[in-house]
Amino acid sequence: MGPGAVVFLSAAAGLAAWALLALLERITAHARVTWAAAAPAAFLLSYVPLRGSKKRRTRLGLLHVLVAAVLIPILWRTASADANSHR
Template sequence: MAAAATPAASTGASRSTGRLRARALAVAGSVAAALALWVVGEPLLGYGLVVESPGVPPRDLGASAIAVMSLAPALLGWGLLELLERFTRHARAVWTTAALVVLAASFLPFLGVTVDTGGAVVLALMHVAVAAVLIPVFWRTSTPRA
């Protein structure tokens, strides 16, 4: 006969499962938010999300590019938070600061590329939308190292 799990053990496991679920939903939600803005910006409003850089052919940012460019930093951010939670008591503060720095730095490429004004606004909104979904959820689910 198997021993019953202690209430503390089952509470910890359910808390961990809840944190995992919330973070996975945040990642999915951040990608969905970016794609929703792409749908509104490009197909519906007709803003060209064509980015031109000196010496590089123009690149039209389609749905797959938007999905990848929002999924990659979301997963990297999640991984960083998991590492910080294992090694420091200040994971929440360090991660939040890093996330805000990355958000600010994500606007730097706008200085070296050419994109029409409507497209630039849509792209900027995508950056903010991804952060607006991820940062609060990851902050809320962060737990300090024991």
């Protein structure tokens, strides 16, 4: 997997996580908590399709950890903490 694919897939994961958070903020007063439960679950599920040699799985697994370590805290901080923001 080349650098372009890594950047593209990382950006796609970030956009999907952000879209889920935005949707949750529109439909529930507990978006931050719900998203905080969904994010680690999605991270763990991302390991399911990892195949190949042990070296390849290790590299891809480390990339997953890196992306999650960046995305989860950033999106958590941007999430609305106000339970009264529900419309």
